[in-house]
Amino acid sequence: MSARIIHLVDDENIIHDIFRRIFREPEYQLIVSENKSQAKSNHHPGVDVVIMDLMIPGTSGIEIFTMLKKDDPDIRCIFLTAYGTIESAIEAIKLGAVDYLQKPFNNVEIKHKIERILKERNMNKENIQLKKMLDQRFSFKNIIGKSPALDRVLSNVESVANTNSTVLITGDSGTGKELIAKAIYRNSNRRDKPFFSFNSSNIPPTLFESILFGYKKGAFTGAYADKKGIFEEAHTGTLFLDEIANLDNDTQTKILRVLQEKEIQPLGGNKTVKVDVRIIVATNVDLKEKVQTNEFREDLYYRLNIINIHLPPLKERKEDIPLLAEHFLQKYALENNKTIVGMDTKFMKCLMDYNWPGNIRELENAIIRSVLLSPSDMLTADLLPEEILGAGRREAKKGNFYERLDELKRELILEALRDNDNIQKNAARELGLKATTLSELMKRLNIK
Ligand SMILES: Nc1ncnc2c1ncn2[C@@H]1O[C@H](COP(=O)(O)OP(=O)(O)OP(=O)(O)O)[C@@H](O)[C@H]1O
Ligand SMILES: [Mg+2]
Incomplete structure (x- = not known):
């Protein structure tokens, strides 16, 4: 890594000496300015952090800070304050400084504060880079990973998104099937039309047909008025049928009919309604097996399986783990107002050694939990649930x-x-x- 650049703005030699002693080359590059005009000519946007004395003869630290911020809006600044000037420090923080230190400060404290800011800045830079990379390669925001396996999935998504073809998404639980279904929708030419999702595992089977196809007033006790089904609501748009293997035979038959005839018949009605709906389905079971045991209609299976996108389990794309972990860390630290700058090596090793039966959802949960429980700004292995921690230990014991x-x-x-x-x-x-x-x-x- 290149040297981190620290810009010290202070008129006292003794402070210059302290900083020169703590922040040495080649790890750091220290720029020293003694007054406003030097600060202006010495500063550039490559500076990682500015240390600014509040009391500078003939001007003030705040004035210089405001001046530098005009040309470098991302400037990160720590103010040095003398005893009794705390009010000004608070003022500075309001203006966008990131921290302040009271003189006389101790070396450990200043080093710690600066390291923390540098780490955050580094992470932001990496994130921006990562985001750029992803945005360039695909326009799939929030799908994280760089494994060849995920690459293949995403290029399949790219090529099918803009067709009207039915897509069958398969993969174990927690591998990202729903995420991919939404990505197909978002990248399709139906992206401005409705998206509906129907998850058969959350709904009692007796309601499948009325929810999917709607009903006419009086179709059954309690049917007080006509009600449109999801197929009709999703007309011109996209319908995601999740956990498709749970559908009973009658519902399967009716779905086959929609696919073939492009029309539905509400319960209790005698007229059919034309619908134009793009169907995406997902399952975590082997549909072919279900066909063999007569639990799933063979003709429907072939009708659905025109294009199959399979999501491999996380243990087969471990190179995605660090990226996913970092992504979830940032997301949940931000959501929960916690400052967490990273994960220590043992933490990461445990993540890499574990097999993740619950796949990305399980990883996401492990990170949320660690972020919430973490007492410091680093995630450490002891925050992980026992089974994940144990994987690291077992792996360590595998030496010769x-x-x-x-x-x-x-x-x-x-x-x-x-x-x-x-x-x-x-x-x-x-x-x-x-x-x-x-x-x-x-x-x-x-x-x-
Ligand atoms: N590549 C990825 N990048 C970022 N987040 C992901 C990725 N894959 C999955 N996730 C996240 O993991 C969680 C589980 O994903 P999702 O619900 O899509 O999985 P699923 O295969 O539908 O699971 P299930 O079979 O349990 O319904 C979600 O919070 C999702 O956002
Ligand atoms: Mg799902």
Whole structure:
């Protein structure tokens, strides 16, 4: 990574020295300005963070900040305030500064604040880049991933979106079937027409037909007035039939008829109604198997399966995990007003090692939970549910025999040392080793 650029605006040499000591090259590049005109000529939009003294002779930090912000609207600034000028600091924050520090400050505090801002800025940059990349490749917002598997799915979506063809979306639970159905709709020439969704698993089977096809007044007890079905409501638009395998035989027959004749007949009516609806269906079961066991009509199956888009499980596209995790982190941190700048390596390792039976939905839930529970601005592995954390541990234990043996030896030695107040001679006795053997082992295992 290139050096992070810090612009210090302060007239005191002693402050310059402190900053030069903390922020050294090559990691950082420090620009120092002592007054307004220097600040103006030294500043440029590549600066990552500005540190601004509030009291600058002949002007004020706020005035300089306002001036710089005109040319660099994304400027991030921390104000340095002396005791008693806290009011001005608050004023500065209102104007768009990101933080302030009271003099005399300690080095750890300033370093921490700056690091945090740099991290956030970095993440924003990466995000903008990622978004650009996705926007260029496909116009599918909020579908995250760069695996070849997802690439194939998205290029299929691209090629079918603008046709009127029925699409069958298959994939395990939580793999993104509904998301893809909506993407097809949004990228189709029916995007300005209605989109309706019917999920058979949320509705009692006795209501399937009346909801889908509507009814006439008096068709059954309680039918006090005519009611249009979803097919009619979705006329000229798109209808997403989710969990299609749950439909009973009668409903299947009627849907087949809509597909063939492009018309429906409301319950209790004797007239048919022409409908023009684009159908997208989804299922997480093997429809072909259902055909073999006579639970699903074969003719309907062939009618639906003109174009099949299959979503592979997350464990077959693990390269998408970091991107998805980052996406959910940002989304839920923002929604819940939490500042979370990232995930530590162990957290990410657990995500990568786990098999995700609940796929992306399960990953999303794990991140939401971690974001909500996190006491700090970093997500750490202990926030993960036991089964995901356990996957990381099991994977770590898969090392080769000798590595694991060394690991065990190290644990035994550390324990004996702890028990014996770090007196090697006594620890050796407890372990039944010669003192020289123990010290050789410690050297080899790098125990200090
Ligand atoms: N590629 C992706 N990028 C971003 N979010 C995704 C992606 N895939 C899935 N999701 C999110 O994961 C969750 C589950 O997706 P969705 O509801 O589309 O899955 P599904 O296959 O319909 O699941 P189910 O079979 O359980 O109904 C949703 O919140 C969705 O937004
Ligand atoms: Mg679904």
